[in-house]
Amino acid sequence: MCHSLKSGQDPKLFVFSIPHGGAGDAVLKDLRPHLERGDIILDCSNEYWKFTERRQRELEPHGIHYIGCGVSGGYQSARHGPSLSPGGNAEVLKKVIPFLQRVAAKDKQGRACTTPIGPRGSGHYVKMIHNGIEQGMMSAIAEVWFIMNKCLHMKYEEIADVFESWNKDGPLRDNFLVSIGADISRTKKDDGTFVLSEVLDKVVQDADGSEGTGIWTNEEAIRLHVPTPTITTAHLFRCASADAASRLAVNKTFGGGVAGPSSIELRSSLPAFIEDLKLALYAALLCSFIQGLHVLKKMDRQEDWHLNYRKILQIWRGGCIIQSDHISDVLDSVHTREDHDGENLLANREIVEELTKSLPSLKKVVLKSVEVDTYVPSLSATLEYCKYSSSTMLPTQFMEAELDYFGEHNYETWDEGPGKPVKGPHHFEWKRATGLVDEKKGQ
Structure with missing residues (x-):
């Protein structure tokens, strides 16, 4: 392809989506002799934001423009369009936005789920934060699914019905991960068995290096001194799951493990406890958003990116994994007020109202989970986060x-x-x- 490019043509736009790290550098090395002043490279991979900024610095003196564009939606986004977060030179972003608007997903108001994020590596940074939030959300949903299946002994199709009802209205309405949770819980193979029943409990995408954004989010949280326990605990949970052989060895040494989940004996009705599970899950998902945005806001202030958070929330309303309309509505209402506390989202009345309604249920679920020895790392971390983040006297x-x-x-x-x-x-x-x-x- 490189040798077929002719010089002297109008400025060219190159779009690539390849694994992060060395692969991108290798492609640029091969492409570099054929690039000319004014050409634009649109990097739609999940690249590390520091690598994005390094490439921008290397190419800028030659008049070659490098845009780091986060893409969310998974491989199926090709059907309905992804959520896109481009970052780089403002004038160059104006040139590529019309193209991105054509291919991006649309929200319920028909707005394209893309916007010029900001300068330098901000586009890939926003996508990194998106994926960190995603990890916290996925862990909390998995923990709730496990409680329903292993502790309440609900069948997969019953769990699918619960997820579907949660996704229709209320605090979990139009939540992408909850909606696909219903699909996953209901899907069967041709022989009538559930696909989910044969999926091993190993999340290896972090350990095998194919996914770096979760690692980077946690590194950024630590570097910037921002507490992100829902997200960080979720990541550590994934790490522990990946080495199944190690877990089996410990289980054998302990003669059956430290503890294992048992049945929940309900003092209230099952529907009442299912409602508690819904609100507990909502609290964890909302706090995943809050923690991720706190990291982003800290970095924004440090780098003077001047990000527009209402626009970022809007591009997360369609085509992306963390789509959750009610949560987006709540966070958007916060950022609409001129007098809102932008540095500490937990200090805004809208957030306090939402957590006040859901934290009692979260506490019930965590207490019951500890009692029956099931696994709730992200749910329990969320409860502790809300406790110590609002305390006036700590240990x-x-x-x-x-x-x-x-x-x-x-x-x-x-x-x-x-x-x-x-x-x-x-x-x-x-x-x-x-x-x-x-x-x-x-x-």
């Missing part, structure tokens, strides 16, 4: 004291107010240090 008081004891790390005092996350002015000699000098004095 970390003692942690800070120990840090000062052995490392002279200093601390702040209660009468000084919350302050900023910076080193405190106070240190206390908790125990007088002794050494050789002191020993000699005592002789």
Whole structure:
């Protein structure tokens, strides 16, 4: 293909979607001799945003434009269009947006699910955050499915009915992952057996290197000091699942494992507990969004990208894996207010109202799950997140004291107010240090 390109033609647009990392560099290396000033490369792979920015810096002096465009929707998005998040030079984005609008998915109002995200690597960064949110959501849904199947002994088709009812209205309406959960729970092979029943409990996409966005999201959360427990715990859950042989070895050594799920004995009716499961799931999904957006907002402030969050939420309304209309409505209503707290979404009244309605159910589900030894890493992490994110006194008081004891790390005092996350002015000699000098004095 490269040798068939003729120089002197109008600026060319190259679109590629290949595995992240070295594959993209190899393609660019082969393509580079045939690129001319004004040409545009539209990278629609799930590329690492730092690699995107490196390529932009390398090509910019030559007048070659590199747009990092996140694409969501999976392989089936070819049927209905994907959600697209392009980032790069503003003038070049104006040129490619008409093309992207033609191929992008449309939301219920007929709007294309694409928009110019911002400069540099912001497009791929937004897609990375999308995938981090996705991991938190998928874990919570899987945990709820497992409770229904293994602890409530509901049949696959009964679970499919529940997912379908949740997806029709209420806080989980038009949620893509819930909707396909119904399809997965109902699908049978030609011999009448359920496809789901033969799927092994291994998620290997992170371990085999084919998926990097979840890893990068967690790295960014840690680097930027943003708590993302729903997302991070989900990722660690996937990591543990991937090495099934290791789990089997531990299970054997423990003589059957540390614990295994048992039946839930309901004090209330089954429909009432199913309602609790719905609200518990909603709380976890909403917090996945909040945590992912907190990482994005922190990076936005650091890089001066000036992102438009209402537009980002809009492109997530169609063609993408995390589509969830009610959650998008809630978050959009927050960002509509000029006086909203953009840095801390949990401090906005709309979010507080939603969590106030759902957290009691989340607590019931987590308590019952602990009682019967089922697995709820993301659900329980969400509950703890909401607890400690709203607390005015944490056990970390003692942690800070120990840090000062052995490392002279200093601390702040209660009468000084919350302050900023910076080193405190106070240190206390908790125990007088002794050494050789002191020993000699005592002789």
